[in-house]
Amino acid sequence: MRSEFGRILRFACSGAGILLAALGINALLVHAGVHTWIAYGITMAVQLALGFAANQLLVFRERRTTPRLVAAYLAAASGFRLADWIIYVTVTSLLPAIPLAVVQFTNAVVLQAGKYLVYRVMFTNRSAGQEAAG
Numbered sequence: 001m002r003s004e005f006g007r008i009l010r011f012a013c014s015g016a017g018i019l020l021a022a023l024g025i026n027a028l029l030v031h032a033g034v035h036t037w038i039a040y041g042i043t044m045a046v047q048l049a050l051g052f053a054a055n056q057l058l059v060f061r062e063r064r065t066t067p068r069l070v071a072a073y074l075a076a077a078s079g080f081r082l083a084d085w086i087i088y089v090t091v092t093s094l095l096p097a098i099p100l101a102v103v104q105f106t107n108a109v110v111l112q113a114g115k116y117l118v119y120r121v122m123f124t125n126r127s128a129g130q131e132a133a134g
Contacts, residue, residue, distance in 0.1 A: 007059055011116050014054035019108050022047050023101050036100060040088055044081045051077060060123035069122070076118050080111050 022043050029039035052073050056062050062069075084107045091103045 007120070008116065010059045011055070011119075012112070014058050015051075015108070015112060015115075018047055018050045018054060019105065021050065022108075023104060026100065026104060030100065036092060037085075037089055040085060040100075040104070044085060048074065048077050048081065055119050055123065060119070062123050072122055073119070076122065077115075080115055080118075084108075084111055 025046055026039050026043040029042060030036055034042070052070070055073070056065065056069075087107050087110075088103055091098065092100060
């Protein structure tokens with residue numbers, strides 16, 4: 001139970017740091033004249049890379065990287081990012097008065113629980129399976 005709480009705390013902290021970076025990147029891109037939807041797509045690509053590194057090294061402390069793990073992570077994270085992007089585009093199109101950062105922050109918070117559960121299974125089951133086989 002204690003290690004699970006530690007993982008959840010590390011997941012929340014690393015996610016918050018990545019979110020802050022993403023808010024800054026998105027704001028800079030939009031300020032530079034990049035269309036909001038494209039800027040958010042670029043921002044999400046950066047978040048994917050940072051998220052994999054944080055989840056692998058800080059949250060679940062998995063040191064071994066395999067093509068299968070990377071592919072599974074990218075597939076799961078891309079699904080979450082697609083949902084995130086669809087919500088972002090829909091809300092910013094229908095309710096343009098809402099600040100972009102508010103929409104981005106809300107999406108991140110709403111999707112976090114699902115991400116944690118999926119990534120926990122992905123990283124911990126892989127590790128346990130390799131230890132049992134080795």
